Amino acid sequence: xxxxxxxxxxxxxxxxxxxxxxxxxxxxxxxxxxxxxxxxxxxxxxxxxxxxxxxxxxxxxxxxxxxxxxxxxxxxxxxxxxxxxxxxxxxxxxxxxxxxxxxxxxxxxxxxxxxxxxxxxxxxxxxxxxxxxxxxxxxxxxxxxxxxxxxxxxxxxxxxxxxxxxxxxxxxxxxxxxxxxxxxxxxxxxxxxxxxxxxxxxxxxxxxxxxxxxxxxxxxxxxxxxxxxxxxxxxxxxxxxxxxxxxxxxxxxxxxxxx
Amino acid sequence: xxxxxxxxxxxxxxxxxxxxxxxxxxxxxxxxxxxxxxxxxxxxxxxxxxxxxxxxxx
Numbered sequence: 001x002x003x004x005x006x007x008x009x010x011x012x013x014x015x016x017x018x019x020x021x022x023x024x025x026x027x028x029x030x031x032x033x034x035x036x037x038x039x040x041x042x043x044x045x046x047x048x049x050x051x052x053x054x055x056x057x058x059x060x061x062x063x064x065x066x067x068x069x070x071x072x073x074x075x076x077x078x079x080x081x082x083x084x085x086x087x088x089x090x091x092x093x094x095x096x097x098x099x100x101x102x103x104x105x106x107x108x109x110x111x112x113x114x115x116x117x118x119x120x121x122x123x124x125x126x127x128x129x130x131x132x133x134x135x136x137x138x139x140x141x142x143x144x145x146x147x148x149x150x151x152x153x154x155x156x157x158x159x160x161x162x163x164x165x166x167x168x169x170x171x172x173x174x175x176x177x178x179x180x181x182x183x184x185x186x187x188x189x190x191x192x193x194x195x196x197x198x199x200x201x202x203x204x205x206x207x208x209x210x211x212x213x214x215x216x217x218x219x220x221x222x223x224x225x226x227x228x229x230x231x232x233x234x235x236x237x238x239x240x241x242x243x244x245x246x247x248x249x250x251x252x253x254x255x256x257x258x259x
Numbered sequence: 260x261x262x263x264x265x266x267x268x269x270x271x272x273x274x275x276x277x278x279x280x281x282x283x284x285x286x287x288x289x290x291x292x293x294x295x296x297x298x299x300x301x302x303x304x305x306x307x308x309x310x311x312x313x314x315x316x317x
Contacts, residue, residue: 002278009282028311085299094307101293101305105312108289115282118275141313150313163315164295227311234312 004249005114008124012241013107020106020234021099027226029098031219032153038215039154109136110238114246116175120183126243133239135182139175141231143197147205150227152220155213158206170200 088097113132117124122132144167151157177196180189293305294314302309302316309316 001274002281005278005282006285009286024307024311029307032307032310085303087300087303097304098307101308104289104305105293105308108286108291108293111282111286111289115279115286118282119279145313148313148315151310151316153310153317157315157317160315160317167315223310227313231312 001118004246004253005118006111007249008242008245009107009110009114011245012110012113012129012238013103015241016110016234016237017099017103017106019237020230021102023230023233024098024102025095027230028223029095031223031226035152035154035215035219035223038213041214106234106238109140109235110242112136113238113242117242120179124243124246126240129239129241129243129246130236131239133235133242135175135178136239137232137235138178140171141228141235143174143200144170145224145228147201149208149220150224152215152223154215155220156209156211158208162206166200166205170205173197173200 088094113129113136114124116136117128117132120132122128147170148157148163148167157163173196177193180193180196184190184193292301294309294312296302296305306316308314
């Protein structure tokens with residue numbers, strides 16, 4: 001069973017990654033690259049763009065990160081001076097690593113989806129896969145995005161650890177709440193599920209920044225909408241493909257054992 | 260007969276539990292690697308994916 005689950009997850013993760021990578025390269029990556037130009041200050045003050053970063057308390061992480069941002073465009077000018085962390089080169093290598101990360105994430109999500117399906121005692125098929133995938137989208141994309149909207153590089157925000165903690169708590173609570181509401185279905189479970197869905201938002205996400213930025217607001221709004229759209233497609237393909245692949249691997253196993 | 264089916268379902272639910280735990284462990288590991296791992300090289304490689312999928316970044 002574990003082999004069938006992992007095989008189906010690999011297929012689903014791969015198909016979803018192909019679709020999502022195409023969408024990311026077409027829709028979100030251009031916005032990220034455009035935003036990096038504002039983050040590095042190239043669009044406003046070309047000479048002094050690393051100065052404010054240096055003064056920041058979290059300078060270690062941010063400086064390394066921003067050196068990566070520079071690497072995208074001014075490679076060789078600053079790469080030797082500032083914390084030289086490895087980064088993919090601009091253009092094709094960067095796209096390739098985005099694709100690779102999408103593949104790793106897609107297979108990871110597909111494995112989690114498969115684990116949830118089996119743990120809930122469902123026999124996977126495309127329809128049930130899609131239902132669980134929608135729950136997955138709600139848990140890891142929509143619910144965290146309500147408190148922490150998808151951000152472009154250069155949008156100042158609360159410390160990373162706080163945001164990651166809130167993100168994980170929200171995703172886990174939303175997943176648990178959806179499970180109680182959609183699968184347990186007793187009135188107590190539904191009440192508990194609603195509490196779990198609402199609690200992270202009552203507790204409140206780490207504050208987003210209110211400082212003005214040179215980044216045009218249109219970019220940020222477009223990015224948030226596109227990001228959620230891509231996440232939905234990503235999950236839908238994972239769910240549909242997992243159900244399909246699970247059944248086609250099952251058929252092969254059945255045929256092989258009969259022979 | 261009864262013992263047989265009991266043993267069979269026992270094995271099957273054990274197998275199921277093992278598969279669920281294994282897949283959950285692997286899946287969490289992969290998602291952590293793609294979305295949260297603090298190593299700078301991993302962060303830079305997955306940067307655009309993290310932003311697009313709304314993982315907290317920077």
